[in-house]
Amino acid sequence: MRHVVVLGGGFGGLAVARGLAGTDTRITVVDRRNHHLFQPLLYQVATASLAPSDIAEPIRSILARSSHAAVRLAEATRIDLPGKRVRIAAVEGSDDQPSWLEYDWLVIALGVEQSWFGQTAWEEVAPGLKTLRDALEIRRRILMSFEEAEWTEDDAERQRLLTFVVVGAGPTGVELAGAIAEIALTTFRRDFRNFDTRTARVVLVEAGPAVLASYPEDLRAKARAQLEDLGVEVRLGKPVSEVDANGVVVDGERIHAATVLWAAGVKAPAIAATLGVEQDRAGRIVVGPDASVPGHPEVFAVGDIAHFEQEGAPIPGVAPVAIGMGHHVAACIRADLGGGTRPTYAYKDKGQMATIGRRRAVLQSGRFKASGMFAWLAWVFVHLMVLVTYRNRLLVFIKWAWAWLTYERASRLIWQTEKPPTIED
Ligand SMILES: Cc1cc2nc3c(=O)[nH]c(=O)nc-3n(C[C@H](O)[C@H](O)[C@H](O)COP(=O)(O)OP(=O)(O)OC[C@H]3O[C@@H](n4cnc5c(N)ncnc54)[C@H](O)[C@@H]3O)c2cc1C
Numbered sequence: 216m217r218h219v220v221v222l223g224g225g226f227g228g229l230a231v232a233r234g235l236a237g238t239d240t241r242i243t244v245v246d247r248r249n250h251h252l253f254q255p256l257l258y259q260v261a262t263a264s265l266a267p268s269d270i271a272e273p274i275r276s277i278l279a280r281s282s283h284a285a286v287r288l289a290e291a292t293r294i295d296l297p298g299k300r301v302r303i304a305a306v307e308g309s310d311d312q313p314s315w316l317e318y319d320w321l322v323i324a325l326g327v328e329q330s331w332f333g334q335t336a337w338e339e340v341a342p343g344l345k346t347l348r349d350a351l352e353i354r355r356r357i358l359m360s361f362e363e364a365e366w367t368e369d370d371a372e373r374q375r376l377l378t379f380v381v382v383g384a385g386p387t388g389v390e391l392a393g394a395i396a397e398i399a400l401t402t403f404r405r406d407f408r409n410f411d412t413r414t415a416r417v418v419l420v421e422a423g424p425a426v427l428a429s430y431p432e433d434l435r436a437k438a439r440a441q442l443e444d445l446g447v448e449v450r451l452g453k454p455v456s457e458v459d460a461n462g463v464v465v466d467g468e469r470i471h472a473a474t475v476l477w478a479a480g481v482k483a484p485a486i487a488a489t490l491g492v493e494q495d496r497a498g499r500i501v502v503g504p505d506a507s508v509p510g511h512p513e514v515f516a517v518g519d520i521a522h523f524e525q526e527g528a529p530i531p532g533v534a535p536v537a538i539g540m541g542h543h544v545a546a547c548i549r550a551d552l553g554g555g556t557r558p559t560y561a562y563k564d565k566g567q568m569a570t571i572g573r574r575r576a577v578l579q580s581g582r583f584k585a586s587g588m589f590a591w592l593a594w595v596f597v598h599l600m601v602l603v604t605y606r607n608r609l610l611v612f613i614k615w616a617w618a619w620l621t622y623e624r625a626s627r628l629i630w631q632t633e634k635p636p637t638i639e640d
Contacts, residue, residue, distance in 0.1 A: 216241045219548060220301055220318035222291045224251050224274035226534045227324035227518030230541025231548075232284045238552055242284040243316060247306050249273050249288050252347065253602060255534065256611070258387060260350035262357065262394035263402075263624040267347045269610050272603050287316075291325065293489045296511055320513050320548055323487075323500065324541065327519040327532065330482035330497070337458040341477040344387055356474045357395060358629045361415075363473075365407050371471075377415040378472035380463050382455050383479030384421035385428070386569040389438060391476055392419040393571035396445040401573075401622045417447045418472070420465050422454035422479075427569055427577065429531065434577045437586040441575040481532070483520050490514075495522040495529070504559040505547055506540055515544045523560065530562040534601070539563075570594045573619070 217240050221228045224246035232244050250271040259265040275286045289311065293302035299318055305311035329343030342352050357379070364376040377399075381392045399415035406412075419426070419442065425435045426442065426449060439449055450465055457464035462472035483498030492508050493501040499522040500508060506523060508514040518537030523530050530536055540560060547557040566580025570591060578590035585593070595615065602608045614625045 217319040217552075218243065218317065219320045219322065220245065220316050221322045221324060222246075222301065223324035223326060223518075223520075224248075224277075224286070225324060225326050225518060225537065227326075227537035227541040228322065229274070229277060230538045231322045231324065231517065231544050232278060233281060234542050234545025235548060236281055236283060238283070238549060240283065240319075240548070240552070242281075243287055244274060244278065244284055245287045245289055245291055245301070245303060245316070246274055247288070247290040248346075249275065250347075251277055251603060253607070254345070255598060256602075257344055257347070257350045258390045258394060260347065260626065261344055261353035261391065262398060263354055263627045264394070264618060265611060265614060266626045267351065269607060269614065270602075271347060272607060277603060291486055294321070294323070294486065294514075296490060296492075296508075296514065299513070318513075320551070321515070322541075322544055323514070323516040323520055324518050324537070325484050325486065325520050327481040327497070327499070328484050329477065330480040331477060332480055334458070337477065340460055341382065341458050341475040343477040344391065353391075353476060354626070355629055357398070358627060360473050361403060361407065361412065362629070365409050373410060374414075374416070375462070375471040376473045377410075377412075378418065378462065378470065378474070379415065380418045380420060380455075380470055380472045380475045382420050382458070382463070382475065382477050384419050384423075384426040384449070384451070385478060386567075388419060388421070388476075388478035389426055389442065389569055389571060391478060392417050392447045393442060393445055393575065396442075396447050397572040398624065400445065402624050413446075417445075418450060418470055419447050420450045420453070420455055420463065422452070424452050426451070429567065430569075430577060430579055431584060434579055434584055434586060438569065438571060438577045441571045441577075441586070444575070445572055481519070487520060497522075499529075505557045506544055506560050507547070515547070517541050517544055523562070525562050533567070535565055536562060568594050568597065 219240050219242045221244045224244050253270040256270045278284045289303040292304050300315040304313045329345050331337045360376045364373045367373050379395050381388045396417045399412045403412040427438050453466040455463045462470045500516040501522045502516050506515050517540035519532040543560040550557045568578040570576040574588050576590035576594045578585045
């Protein structure tokens with residue numbers, strides 16, 4: 216039986232695996248994590264609304280009924296195009312030896328990673344938001360800042376602890392900044408005794424001229440107004456020139472901040488370079504009209520890691536694109552199996568939406584545009600519906616309903632700091 220290797224169990228990889236059900240193929244989905252992650256709600260884990268398990272599900276259980284597909288928990292480290300094989304290595308905690316996986320078709324759906332534009336020193340001080348580990352680290356930093364602010368006697372230090380800088384005003388930066396401002400204004404208000412949590416300062420810094428650059432101009436303005444309504448300071452048109460443990464420097468001015476969060480750029484994972492084919496500036500694999508790698512019709516790239524051009528511009532790195540490309544690649548492999556002609560991929564823009572906190576959001580679909588409460592309700596509905604399992608949908612719905620009624624955040628535990636107790640003489 217012919218073998219399809221799918222690298223990545225994200226939106227794109229799962230769409231391929233499911234789309235090949237019933238074909239005469241054997242499928243192996245390789246992922247270095249045992250879970251599929253619903254990244255659009257990661258910021259809610261980072262800001263204590265949801266728990267990690269609310270937005271993640273084992274890939275093995277998602278594919279439990281797809282008996283044609285096996286799951287391999289391993290890290291893909293190299294692709295050997297002439298040899299039609301992929302090198303896989305053990306993940307942390309496993310003693311498996313590196314080995315080669317041979318394929319008849321290969322689908323690369325490995326997503327992208329955070330990029331600090333080559334500033335490696337910034338990675339430690341300004342975490343990005345791509346994985347559950349990132350989200351938990353951000354949550355720890357935010358919660359610890361409030362804890363420390365409660366007991367410091369130095370006013371300047373308290374202000375530094377209560378200043379949060381978010382770099383990058385795309386959807387992730389906007390959602391993070393809005394959620395942090397909301398925590399300070401509402402959730403934490405009654406919980407601290409020695410300071411007013413409303414004095415917290417949230418600064419959103421963007422090198423470009425607007426927040427949510429991919430939205431129409433009027434929605435960008437509305438998003439900015441809704442952020443400012445929550446007290447977020449929006450600084451546009453100037454990049455950060457320094458990031459360190461004491462904050463950032465923007466346009467020559469230092470902003471003293473204990474928490475700096477990075478939502479500014481992405482790059483393809485290093486494995487993309489092992490193909491030896493054309494990549495774009497962010498390292499994404501340039502693919503042809505059927506999403507295959509030029510010169511290698513048996514190899515496809517889908518989702519965020521693929522650079523697919525339509526009408527002269529690359530299509531965006533969003534979940535519906537990854538899913539759509541995944542379905543398309545499954546159709547191509549079906550065509551190959553049946554001796555037919557492969558379809559070409561055509562991206563249809565279904566619109567975009569971003570939320571800025573309770574009752575605030577912006578939404579654009581074709582010519583239709585909305586902001587405020589209606590857009591927020593639409594955002595809630597869509598995100599509930601696209602969560603991968605019924606269990607997640609139910610859990611998230613209950614937590615959101617509770618948060619709406621009480622202003623509480625369900626997941627405020629700080630657990631990464633736990634150490635064995637030390638007894639001082
Ligand atoms: C914070 C955040 C918010 C977002 N919000 C939205 C939104 O509101 N709407 C929207 O449409 N999109 C949103 N996106 C983008 C969306 O999540 C991506 O477009 C989508 O996940 C891309 O799917 P993919 O299958 O290409 O990659 P991914 O979903 O990233 O999956 C890649 C998979 O590959 C695995 N992997 C990576 N490297 C290796 C390796 N070397 N070996 C083995 N496995 C590996 C990973 O573990 C992962 O499971 C958001 C993204 C982020 C980070």
